[in-house]
Amino acid sequence: MDTLIEITKVISFTLGGSILEVSYLIASVLFIIGLKMLSHPDTARRGNLWAALGMSLAILATILFHRMDGEPIGNIGLIVLAIALGTLIGWLIAVKVKMTAMPQLVSFFNGMGGAAAALISLIEFQHLARLGEPVNMGSGFMLAILLGLMIGSVSFAGSMVAFGKLDGRVGDIRNPVMRYINIAFMVVLTAFVVFLMTRGSVEAGAMLPYLYLFFAIALIYGVSFVMPIGGADMPVVISLLNSFTGVAAAMGGFLYSNQAMLTGGILVGSAGTILTVLMCKAMNRSLLNVIVGAFGGGPSAAGQEDGTIREISVSDLAVLMAYSRKVVVVPGYGLAVAQAQHLCHEMDKILEEKGVEVKYAIHPVAGRMPGHMNVLLAEADVPYEKLVESDDANPDMPNTDVVIVIGANDVVNPAAEDDPGSPIYGMPIVKARDARNIVVMKRGMGKGYAAIENSLFFHDKTRMLFGDAKGSLQKIVNELKAL
Amino acid sequence: MDSVLEFFYVHREAIFIVVLSIFLGIEVISHVPAILHTPLMSGANAIHGVVIIGAIIVMGHAHDTLSIILGFLAVVLGTLNVVGGFVVTDRMLEMFKKKTKK
Structure with a gap:
């Protein structure tokens, strides 16, 4: 009888162990498939869900079937409590936080x-x-x-x-x-x-x-x-x-x-x-x-910029854009902080109605993470086709009537091309400089996140519009509607 | 030298998995468009939340108060990583989807 119990123990142990290992195998495969699907726009969301499913399976199987020296998982009540607590907090934070954060x-x-x-x-x-x-x-x-x-x-x-x-x-x-x-x-x-x-x-x-x-x-x-x-x-x-x-x-x-x-x-x-x-x-x-x-x-070779800053009024800017053929928006983190992506899209819709072609030139590291800006503009319903990567936008720059830089700085800084002493030298940039007119919307003359001077602001073709991105865009939208 | 070879032999299965996974990771990721960098980073972030399994194991075999407290903490933090990671990724990708439909 004793031996029979022993045998049953061994069998049940291996059965649980097998289920555990099979679950881990399935979870690993799901992780791989999930990651693979995450790298294609069409399948990304499902990929994330597959990976999450794999994770749930692995966690559940561990709690039920894991044995260490034959001893099952103890403290189950506390473990479930901890998971519930973590789920609640994690879910709340993830759902509540703004996309910019x-x-x-x-x-x-x-x-x-x-x-x-x-x-x-x-x-x-x-x-x-x-x-x-x-x-x-x-x-x-x-x-x-x-x-x-x-x-x-x-x-x-x-x-x-x-x-x-x-x-x-x-x-x-x-x-x-x-x-x-x-x-x-x-x-x-x-x-x-x-x-x-x-x-x-x-x-x-x-x-x-x-x-x-x-x-x-x-x-x-x-x-x-x-x-x-x-x-x-x-x-x-x-x-x-x-x-x-x-x-x-x-x-x-x-x-x-x-x-x-x-x-x-x-x-x-x-x-x-x-x-x-x-x-x-x-x-x-x-x-x-x-x-x-x-x-x-090292200190930048260019050092301090001497030049004059020329401002543009909201109404002038509205007129300038309304009568352009092609406008390119270069969004930066400033746009995101001001939560102005929706207004930006509203501006572009009005311009499109007036027959102006509007595109967004997205620098790979615009925002605070690669692709961050795409996510933010996606939130504001800006269609995919309007988002152009900077490499594709640059050749068309000379044919662009107005480049409007909103809350971006380093990604349009010509020092990346001209100044070997600059810390950002060699970084690919959006060549805003090549456009016919450049308008820079900025809060103030502060330096960008990388804390370097930007000679673009002093360029002959550049006009500045100071103020919070959201406020300025609202005024522009109002002006455009009135035109 | 002997000890290195012995180490390799004892852990050969784990080492195999590690080496193959490294290549797999590189292969799976290498053609991702820049647009998806952020969601992908976030998704990968959620996947390494698999550390929660270790936290559950350690908690499941903890007997003294200190281990139980630390283990509890580890499970909570691991869950935060998993749940937060997947939910945030889903939120990001939800917006992409809405757009492609229109």
């Missing part, structure tokens, strides 16, 4: 994932410490714990700083010294990993103080890693931190020989890295350049 939101959620990964490592190590038995510090298991803790912490702290920066709560520290400090941090963290792993067989408890110190340094490094980075580089950092969290999650997969975590994490790690590189390419900068932070380094 999307980049910081992605950064925030990314940080949460990083923190979860770091906590897992921390708990596992404390668990080892409580056992009071000597552990082999040089094992792959230990490496996964240490790397998970380090990468997760850096990702968490970095994401929180990035979140603060994008939200305008944290400033930049653009001191060249930061570069050396960060290199020093990297050396110290690497040294810590090597030190801990070469301890041989020791009681984990004795290593705890070192581990906490290691944890603290990783957190501080995360902060100082993102601190000097600013301007147009922000999206690159978020994407990079995103792939960091992926790797940290994969470390957890290594820890528990969990295939779903491993594939999901590494997939995001490598896809995130490629995405980061693609973004860097869009700005014609190397990843190293972004990380080490050449921005704000």
Whole structure:
């Protein structure tokens, strides 16, 4: 009889285990399919849902069928409570936040994932410490714990700083010294990993103080890693931190020989890295350049601009546009902050009625994330066909009567083409300069996010319209209606 | 050298998955249009929320108060990552869809 019970136990165990593994396999496949579908406009939304389905399956299967040394998942009530709590908060935040705040939101959620990964490592190590038995510090298991803790912490702290920066709560520290400090941090963290792993067989408890110190340094490094980075580089950092969290999650997969975590994490790690590189390419900068932070380094060769600023009145601008054949709008973050995308679309509809051809030239990094501007204009119902990428818009610039730059600065700065000393030299820009007339709508003469002078504002063909984008556009729309 | 080879042998399955996944990730992403960079980043962000599985495992085998508290926190944060990530991505993509229909 006893043997029969034993056998049933073994069978039920393998059955549950099989279901778990099959669920993980299906989840991994769904992640891959989801990512693939996310990279095509038509299938993107379904892709996201497939990936979410895979995730739900993996979570459910883990709760029901996971066994560690034959022991099922305990604390189920608390786990369900935690999931319910997280779902409620996450869902509320995600639904309530304005589309303009999307980049910081992605950064925030990314940080949460990083923190979860770091906590897992921390708990596992404390668990080892409580056992009071000597552990082999040089094992792959230990490496996964240490790397998970380090990468997760850096990702968490970095994401929180990035979140603060994008939200305008944290400033930049653009001191060249930061570069050396960060290199020093990297050396110290690497040294810590090597030190801990070469301890041989020791009681984990004795290593705890070192581990906490290691944890603290990783957190501080995360902060100082993102601190000097600013301007147009922000999206690159978020994407990079995103792939960091992926790797940290994969470390957890290594820890528990969990295939779903491993594939999901590494997939995001490598896809995130490629995405980061693609973004860097869009700005014609190397990843190293972004990380080490050449921005704000050497003084621009052009220095201060001398020139006169010429303003344009709202009514003149309305007339100018109404009698143009072709108008190109170059939207920037200023448009997004002012929540003026709907008004902008209203203006373009009125102009279209008057027979004016209106297009939007979208710089790859306009807004705070690549494609951010497309999302915002999509929110305002601007049709797809009107959004032109800057590479396609540029050849047609000389035939454009009016280029209207709304709340954008760096993406139209000719210094990217003319001034080898400029930090943005080499970045592809929207060649607003080539158009017949240029109108720049700006809040004031402040510099752009990258804090560099823009000679376009002083150009002969340029007229400035100062004021909040929303207010100005409203006036223009009223004028146009009256015409 | 021996220890490196031994490490490789012991973890060969995980290493296989890692290497293949790296190539897969690169392959899957490489042809994405710039318009989709943001939603894709956001979607990938949600997928690494898979870390929640680790949080559930750690929480499921926690017995002392500290581990339970930290584990609880890890599950909450992991869920935030998953749910927030997918919902935000869906919100972004919803707008693209509305537009293509018209």
